[in-house]
Amino acid sequence: MQETYTEFYSHHLGHNVKMLTFGTKGYPLVIFPTTLGSYSEAKDRGMVETLRWFVERGFLQVFCPDSINNYSWYAKIHPKHKVERHLQYDRFLAEEFIPQIRWNTGTGRVACCGISFGGFSAANFAFRHPEMVSHLICLSGAFSIKSFLHGYYDDNVYFNNPVDFIPNANNPYLWDMKIILGTSNWDICLDNNLKFSEILRAKQIPHWLDVLGDVEHDWPLWLEMLPRYAGHIK
Template identity: 60%
Template sequence: MQEKLIQFYSHHLGRDIDMLVFGDRGYPVVLFPTTMGRYYENKDFKLVESARWFVEQGLVQIYCPDSINSDSWYNRNIHPAHKVKNHIQYDRFLSEELVPQLQMKTRTHKIAVAGPSFGGYHAANFAFRHPDQVSHMFSMSGAFDIKTFMDGYYDQDTYFNNPIDFMQNANDPALWGMKIVLGTSDWDICLDANRKMSEILKSKGIDHWLDVRGWQKHDWPLWREMFPHYLSLL
C-alpha cells in the first residue's frame, strides 16, 4: 500500500500541517484522528490497514491530516471563545485549502470524510457545515456536542460548530443528498449521542444509517470492522 508523508502549509493556521496519504488514486477520503491523536494515529492503530484492499485496488485514497485539538477544544489554558475560534481556523484550512486541492487532484466534485471517536465529531461537523463539499460522512462512535469543552460559555461560533444544535435548524439542500452513517454499538459510550443525532436527522427527513453493532466497546477493533464496511458504500 503506497504511503506518503506530506506537509501542507495552511495560511489560515499559519503553519505546516503534517498529513499521511495512502494510495495514489481513487475517491478521496479524509480520515480524522481521535481526541488528541496525531496524523499517524489511524495508521498506528491499523484503521488504515483495515482498508488496505480498497487502497490497493485504487478505489480510495485516504488522507490523514493532523488535528489541532490541543490548541482548540482540549486547550485548558485559553478562554472558551478562543477554543472555538482556533477550531474555526482549522475548519477554514479544511474547506478553503485542503478540500479544494483534493477536488482538483482527484477531479471529484465532493469528498468523503470519516473518523473514530472525536474524529467522528470532526467528520460530522465538517460534513454538516459544508455539505456542498462532502458526499459521504462516516462517523464511528462519534459524539456531537462540544458544550462540555466550553465551561458554560456559549456564543454563535459555538452554536455553528455544535452539530447537535445547528443541525436542528439546518436547511442546506445538499444535506438531503449526503450519504450519512452514524456507527456505534451496544456497549459504546457514545451510543446515546448517536441515537440523539439520528433522531434529529430523522425529524428533518434526512436519510441516514444508524448502525448499532452488537456488544462491542468504544475502541479500535470496532472501528476496524466498521471502516472497510462503510468504504464499500462509496
C-alpha cells in the same frame, strides 16, 4: 499500498499540518483522528490496513491530516478562543486542503470519516460544508462540544455544534449526503448517536444508524466498522 508523508502549510493556522496519504487515485477519503490522536494514528492503529483492498485497487485514496484539538478544544484557554481556533482549522480544511483533493474524482466532493471525537470533527465539517462532502462516516462519534466550554455560548459555538444547528439547517446538499453513524450496544457514545439520529430523522435527512453488538468504545470496534462501510463510498 503507496504511502506519502507531507507537511501542508496553512496560512489560516500559520504553521505546517502534517499528513499521510495512501494510494495515488480513487475517491478521496479524509480520516480525522481521535481526541488527541495525530496524523499517523489511523496507520499506527491498523485502520489504514483495513482499507488496503480498496486503496490498492484504486477505489479509495486515503488522507490523514493532523488535528489541532490540543490547541483548541483541549487547550487551557478561554472557551471563546477554543472555538476561534477550531474555526481556523475549519478554514484550513475548506479553503486550503479540501479544494486540492475534491476534484480527484468527478463529483467535486470528498468522503469524511471520524473516530470517536474525530467523529465530531468529521460531522461538523461535513454539515458546515455539505457541498464539499458526499459521504460522512462517524465511528462512535460525538456531536456536541458544549462539555468543553463550561457554559460559554455564542454564534460560533452554535454554528460548530451539529446538535444545535442541524435542526435549522436547509442546505439541499445535506439531503444528498450519504451518512453512516456507527456505534454499538456497549459504546459510551451510543446515546449520542441515538439522539443525533433522531435529529436527522426529524429533518428527514437520510442516514444509516448502525448499532453493532456488545463491543466497547475502542479500536477493535472501529477496525471492524470502517471496512464494513468503505464499500458504500462511490
